[in-house]
Amino acid sequence: MTRVILVHGIGQQLRGPESITETWLPSLNDGLAVSGAATLPRHAVSAAFYGDLFRKPGHRGLGEPPLDASDVELGLEHDLLLSWWQAAADAEARVPAADASARLRTPRIVQRALNALSHSAFFAGLAEGAMIGSARQVRRYFTEPEVRRAAGERLARAVTDETRAIVAHSLGSVVAYESLCAHPQWQDLTLITLGSPLAVRGLVFDRLRPAPHGGTARWPVPVSRWINITDHGDAVALVKNLAPTFGTRIQDLTVNNGAHAHDVRPYLTAHQTGLALADALS
Incomplete structure (x- = not known):
């Protein structure tokens, strides 16, 4: 009876599918309510949870030392942190801007x-x-094929004939896009x-x-509306x-999430999100 599947982002390794759903569902229903649509019962929603794939195994020691700037790997980790820094500085006056030296690959720049x-x-x-x-x-x-494959499998197992x-x-x-491309039969x-x-x-x-x-990226075949x-x-x-690279059929919308721009909850409570979900369910 799963009509809506939730796919979380980074930093959820200490949670689980039930706690993700319990956190998201009130905000999801708030978005539906402000759009004038009926809210969803708990049994109609499930989470494709993959956060545990990133959870470190337990051991007998007192804990691993925390990560610091010297632990950041060159390549994607380093470049992501610098990209986030630049984007945050562009959007928020209180974030100090990067300068030309930020392109260097050193622990000092990462710090x-x-x-x-x-x-x-x-x-x-x-x-x-x-x-x-x-x-x-x-x-x-x-970079780790087993993590990528397992995350996609979690989503695939959650999809039912009732999913809308x-x-x-x-x-x-990313998990959702790649899984949808891999399952054209949906x-x-x-x-x-x-x-x-x-x-x-x-x-x-x-x-x-x-x-x-x-x-240009491939359009995911099962998707009738994005x-x-x-x-x-x-x-x-x-x-x-996303429309310029994934197709003009995509409807790109902007919301104001206040101080917590990336937090999923204000995204879910937004009128635009509620309307999009209500249309899908109708």
């Missing part, structure tokens, strides 16, 4: 990025290790992406499967509009 991001709305209150861990989860998804919409946040939009689904990094070239877009061709919703200040969704 500056972490210090700057600590002033941003999205990363405020997070320890440096958590910021690094967020970038590391993105890197692991794209997939609501995907942040890295979850039919007539609405995809709602929130704070999506899908169109970020060099970091995400060029790593997608199936690979984009000629600067609504992409972003906040202007969302540092993770560096490219706000």
Whole structure:
């Protein structure tokens, strides 16, 4: 009876499918309510949870030392942190801007990025290790085939004949897109992406499967309607509009999430999200 599937983003490794659903559902129903639509019962919603794939195994020691700037790997982890820094500085006056030296690959530059991001709305209150861990989860998804495959399988198991919409946040939009492309037999689904990094070239877009061709990504066959919703200040969704690279059938919308631009809850309570979901369910 699953009509709506929720696909979470980074930083959820200590949660589970039930806690994700219990957190998202009130906000999801708020969005439906403000759009004038009927709300959803608990049994109509399920989460495609993959956060545990990033959870570290237990051991007998007192705990691993926290990650610091010297632990950031060159390549995707490093480049993501600097991209988030630049996007946060562009959107928020309180975030110090990067300069030309930020293109250098040194722990000192990474430390500056972490210090700057600590002033941003999205990363405020997070320890440096958590910021690094967020970038590391993105890197692991794209570089560890078993993680990528398992995340897609979690979503595939959640889809039923009753499913009408997939609501995907942040890295979850990548999981959803790739899973939808891999299952052309699914039919007539609405995809709602929130704070999506899908169109970020060099970091995400060029790593997608199936690979984009000629600067354009393949349309996921099961999707009859795709609504992409972003906040202007969302540092993770560096490219706000997906239509230029994923197809003009996409409806790109902008919302205002206040101080917490990337938080999934204000995305879900937005009138635009409620309307898109209500249309899918009707």
